[in-house]
Amino acid sequence: MTAPVLSVEGLTKHFPVERGILRRAVAWVRAVDGVDFDIAPGETLCLVGESGCGKSTVARLVLRLTEPTSGAIRLGGTDITTLSESEMAPYRRKVQMVFQDPYASLNPRLRVGQIVGEPLENFENLGTAERNERVGAILAKVGLRPEAAGRYPFEFSGGQRQRIGIARALALRPELIVADEPVSALDVSVQAQVLNLLMDLQEEFGLAFLFVSHDLAVVEHIGHRIAVMYLGHIVEIGPKDDVLAEPAHPYTKALIAAAPVPDPRARREKLVIEGDVPSPLNPPPGCRFHTRCPFVFGRCREEVPLLKEIAPGRRAACHLLDQPA
Amino acid sequence: MDAAAPLLSVEDLRTHFFTVDGVTRAVDGVSFTVNAGETLGIVGESGCGKSVTALSILRLLPQRIGRIVGGRVLLEGEDLLGLDIGAMRDIRGNRIAMIFQEPMTSLNPVLTIGEQIAEAVRIHQGASAADALARAEEMLALVRISDARRRLGDYPHQFSGGMRQRVMIAMALSCNPKLLIADEPTTALDVTVQAQILKLMLELKERTGAAVMLITHALPVVAETCQRVIVMYAGRIVEMAEVTELFDRPLHPYTRGLMSSIPRLGAAARQKRLTEIPGLVPDLRKPVIGCAFAPRCPLADDHCRAEAPPLTEHLTAHQAACWKAGEAA
Ligand SMILES: Nc1ncnc2c1ncn2[C@@H]1O[C@H](COP(=O)(O)OP(=O)(O)OP(=O)(O)O)[C@@H](O)[C@H]1O
Ligand SMILES: Nc1ncnc2c1ncn2[C@@H]1O[C@H](COP(=O)(O)OP(=O)(O)OP(=O)(O)O)[C@@H](O)[C@H]1O
Ligand code: SF4
Ligand code: SF4
Ligand SMILES: [Mg+2]
Ligand SMILES: [Mg+2]
Numbered sequence: 001m002t003a004p005v006l007s008v009e010g011l012t013k014h015f016p017v018e019r020g021i022l023r024r025a026v027a028w029v030r031a032v033d034g035v036d037f038d039i040a041p042g043e044t045l046c047l048v049g050e051s052g053c054g055k056s057t058v059a060r061l062v063l064r065l066t067e068p069t070s071g072a073i074r075l076g077g078t079d080i081t082t083l084s085e086s087e088m089a090p091y092r093r094k095v096q097m098v099f100q101d102p103y104a105s106l107n108p109r110l111r112v113g114q115i116v117g118e119p120l121e122n123f124e125n126l127g128t129a130e131r132n133e134r135v136g137a138i139l140a141k142v143g144l145r146p147e148a149a150g151r152y153p154f155e156f157s158g159g160q161r162q163r164i165g166i167a168r169a170l171a172l173r174p175e176l177i178v179a180d181e182p183v184s185a186l187d188v189s190v191q192a193q194v195l196n197l198l199m200d201l202q203e204e205f206g207l208a209f210l211f212v213s214h215d216l217a218v219v220e221h222i223g224h225r226i227a228v229m230y231l232g233h234i235v236e237i238g239p240k241d242d243v244l245a246e247p248a249h250p251y252t253k254a255l256i257a258a259a260p261v262p263d264p265r266a267r268r269e270k271l272v273i274e275g276d277v278p279s280p281l282n283p284p285p286g287c288r289f290h291t292r293c294p295f296v297f298g299r300c301r302e303e304v305p306l307l308k309e310i311a312p313g314r315r316a317a318c319h320l321l322d323q324p325a
Numbered sequence: 326m327d328a329a330a331p332l333l334s335v336e337d338l339r340t341h342f343f344t345v346d347g348v349t350r351a352v353d354g355v356s357f358t359v360n361a362g363e364t365l366g367i368v369g370e371s372g373c374g375k376s377v378t379a380l381s382i383l384r385l386l387p388q389r390i391g392r393i394v395g396g397r398v399l400l401e402g403e404d405l406l407g408l409d410i411g412a413m414r415d416i417r418g419n420r421i422a423m424i425f426q427e428p429m430t431s432l433n434p435v436l437t438i439g440e441q442i443a444e445a446v447r448i449h450q451g452a453s454a455a456d457a458l459a460r461a462e463e464m465l466a467l468v469r470i471s472d473a474r475r476r477l478g479d480y481p482h483q484f485s486g487g488m489r490q491r492v493m494i495a496m497a498l499s500c501n502p503k504l505l506i507a508d509e510p511t512t513a514l515d516v517t518v519q520a521q522i523l524k525l526m527l528e529l530k531e532r533t534g535a536a537v538m539l540i541t542h543a544l545p546v547v548a549e550t551c552q553r554v555i556v557m558y559a560g561r562i563v564e565m566a567e568v569t570e571l572f573d574r575p576l577h578p579y580t581r582g583l584m585s586s587i588p589r590l591g592a593a594a595r596q597k598r599l600t601e602i603p604g605l606v607p608d609l610r611k612p613v614i615g616c617a618f619a620p621r622c623p624l625a626d627d628h629c630r631a632e633a634p635p636l637t638e639h640l641t642a643h644q645a646a647c648w649k650a651g652e653a654a
Contacts, residue, residue, distance in 0.1 A: 050515035050516060050517060050518075051515050157605050159605070160605075187370040187371050187542070187606070188370065188542070188543075188544075188583060188586050188587050189370060189582060189583060189586050189601070189602035190602075190605070191586070192586035192587075192588075192599035192600065192601045192602070193601045193603075195588070195599055196598050196599055196601060199597070199598070214515070214516060215588075216516075216590055217545075217587070217588040217589055217590045218588050220588065220590055220591075221588040221599065244590065244591075254517055255516060255517065256590070257520075258516045258517045258519065258520035259516060259545075259590055260519075260520075260543065260545035260546050260548065260549045261545055261548065261549065261589070261590065262544050262545040262548045262572070262584065262587055262589055263548055263572060264548045264549070264568045264569045264572050265569060265572075266548075267548075267549055272517075272520045272521050272524055273517055273521075274469075274521065276485040276486075276487050276488065276515075276518060277485075277515060277517075277518075292517075
C-alpha cells in the first residue's frame with residue numbers, strides 16, 4: 001500500500017467562548033472532536049455533513065490555518081502539527097486550498113497573472129519570462145485564455161473566478177488540494193464545468209483532494225471515499241459506492257433520504273428526520289445524533305459510539321451495529 | 326367569476342431596472358397563470374428574473390430604479406398594477422402571502438415571535454389582542470414548534486434557521502391566502518431541515534387550499550414538490566409544462582442542458598463526466614437579438630441568432646420558446 005499524502009489522527013478543535021474583560025473561556029465550541037482519516041495519493045476524500053458540523057474547521061486545521069487543540073496531522077509521513085512557520089515552508093507548497101467564495105477569495109487589486117504567479121514568486125526563483133510562461137500554461141490548463149493574466153478578478157464571472165482560484169492552487173504542483181465547497185456558490189450549468197475540470201486535473205497530475213461539500217450528488221460524482229460528519233465527529237467513512245448504496249449509520253441514511261431527487265416519478269414518502277442540528281456548544285451526551293435518530297435506544301443517550309470497522313475499509317459509529325443481527 | 330378562470334394571470338410582464346450602468350431587462354415579456362390550489366415551480370439560474378417576477382406581482386420593487394414597464398397582473402380578474410398603494414397593501418399578506426429566502430431579515434429582531442405572529446393576525450383579520458395571541462400559539466404548534474406557548478416569548482435569534490423559516494410559513498398562512506409565493510424558502514437551510522420545511526409547506530398548503538408559487542434554482546426541488554413548472558432564462562420563459570412531462574420530454578436545449586448538468590445520486594457509476602453547458606448567462610443590460618440562449622446552444626443557427634423564438638405549444642400543455650424545440654443535439 002502506498003503511504004498516504006495526508007493522515008490525521010485524533011484531530012480536535014475546541015473554540016473558546018470568551019466572556020468578560022479577562023476574556024475567560026466560559027464554554028467551548030467542540031467544532032471538531034477527535035477525527036481520524038487519511039488520503040492516498042491521487043484520491044478524493046469527500047467530507048460531507050450539515051452546516052456547523054466542522055467540515056471547514058477540518059479543512060483549516062489540515063492547512064494549519066487554525067491550530068488544533070489536540071491530535072496530529074501528517075503530510076507524507078512527517079508530523080507537521082507543531083512545525084514553526086519557517087519549518088512549514090517546504091510543506092506549505094504540497095497542500096493548496098480552493099475556497100468556496102470565488103468573489104471574496106481573490107485579491108481584487110491584483111491582476112490575474114499576479115494572483116496565479118504569487119505562489120511561484122514566493123516559492124520558486126524564476127525569471128519574469130519563465131514565470132509568465134508558467135502562469136500562461138496554468139491558465140490554459142484551467143481553460144482560461146492567456147489574455148486573462150492582464151485582467152482583474154471583477155472582470156470575470158463566478159465560474160471563471162473559481163478557475164482562477166484553482167489555477168492559483170495548481171501553480172506549485174501540490175500533492176493535495178483542499179477544496180472547501182468549491183462549487184456551492186456556482187450555478188448548476190457552471191458547477192458542471194468546474195467539477196469536470198477538477199476531475200481532469202486529478203487525472204493529469206495525480207492530485208489528491210480533500211473535498212468539502214454538503215451536496216451528496218456532487219460528492220458521489222467527484223469522490224472516491226466519503227466521510228460523513230455530524231457535530232464534530234465522523235460518523236461513517238468508506239468507499240463512496242458502499243456508503244451511498246448501503247449506508248450503515250442512521251444519519252447517513254437520513255442525509256441520503258433528504259437529498260432531493262431530480263425525478264418527479266421518484267417522489268416517495270421520505271424518511272424525514274425531525275428537529276434541527278443541535279449546537280456544538282452543548283452537544284448531546286452519548287451519541288450526538290440521538291436527539292434526532294429514529295432508532296435511538298437506551299444506551300445511545302449515555303455511551304458515545306466508537307467508529308468501528310464494519311467491513312474492510314468501512315467504519316461507522318452507531319450502537320446498532322454492535323447488536324447481533 | 327367562472328370557476329375555470331385562473332387565480333393569477335400574468336400577461337406580458339416587463340420589469341426593467343434603470344441604473345447608472347444601463348437598463349437591465351430583468352423580466353422581459355413573461356406570461357403565465359397560476360390555478361387555484363396548484364403548486365407551480367419557477368426554476369432558472371441566478372439572475373434570470375425569478376425574484377423580480379415575484380416582486381413585480383406584489384409590487385415590491387425597489388423604488389425609482391425598478392419599474393414595471395408593461396403587462397398586466399390579474400388576481401381573480403383584477404389588475405393589481407392599477408391598484409393604489411392602500412389597496413395593494415390589503416392584497417399582500419391577505420390574498421397573496423410571501424416567504425423569502427432569508428428568514429432572519431424578514432423577522433423583526435426586537436419583537437418576540439409571538440408578538441410578530443399576533444401582529445400579522447391582527448392586521449389582517451382584525452382579531453383582538455388575546456385572540457391573536459391564541460391564534461399565534463396555534464400556528465406555532467401547527468408548524469411543529471414544540472412547547473409553543475413558552476416559545477411565543479422568544480426572540481428570533483433564539484430560533485434556529487429552520488425554526489425561523491417555519492415561523493415565516495406560519496405567518497404567511499395565518500390569514501388563509503389564496504396564493505403563497507415562496508422565493509427560495511429552503512436554500513439557506515440544511516438538507517435535512519430543507520426536507521422538513523418543504524414537506525410542511527405542502528401539508529399546510531393542502532390543508533388551506535392555497536396555491537403555491539415556488540421559486541428555486543434547484544430542479545430536484547421542483548421535481549419533488551411541484552405540479553407544473555416554468556423554466557426561465559435571461560428574463561423570459563423558455564419552457565413550461567406539467568412536471569413529469571417536463572422531466573420526460575424536455576424540449577428546450579437549455580432545459581435539457583440543465584437536466585444533464587445536475588449531478589444525480591446513483592448516476593455517477595454510469596456517467597463519469599457531467600454534461601456542461603458551455604459559456605455563461607448573458608448580461609441583461611445588453612440588448613438581446615435573436616434567441617438569448619444561442620451563444621450556448623449546440624443547435625443554434627443564423628435564424629436563431631436573428632429572430633427570438635416565441636413561446637409556443639409543441640406538445641399538449643407543453644410550451645417552449647425554441648425554433649428547434651425537441652430536436653436532438
Ligand atoms: N473561529 C471560530 N470561533 C468560534 N467558533 C467557531 C470558529 N470557527 C468555527 N466555529 C464553530 O465551529 C463549528 C464548526 O464550524 P465549521 O465552519 O467548521 O462548520 P462547517 O461544517 O464548515 O459548516 P458550513 O457547512 O456552514 O460551512 C460551528 O459551530 C462554528 O460556529
Ligand atoms: N435592485 C436591483 N437593481 C438593479 N438590478 C437588479 C436589482 N434586482 C435585480 N436586478 C437584476 O435583475 C435581474 C434578475 O434578478 P432576479 O433577482 O430576479 O434574479 P433571480 O432569478 O431571482 O436570481 P437568484 O437565483 O440569484 O435569486 C438580474 O440581472 C439582476 O441583476
Ligand atoms: S448510536 Fe443510537 S442514536 Fe446514535 S445513530 Fe446509532 S441508533 Fe441512533
Ligand atoms: S432557438 Fe435556436 S438557439 Fe435558441 S434554443 Fe432553440 S435551437 Fe437553440
Ligand atoms: Mg464550511
Ligand atoms: Mg432570486
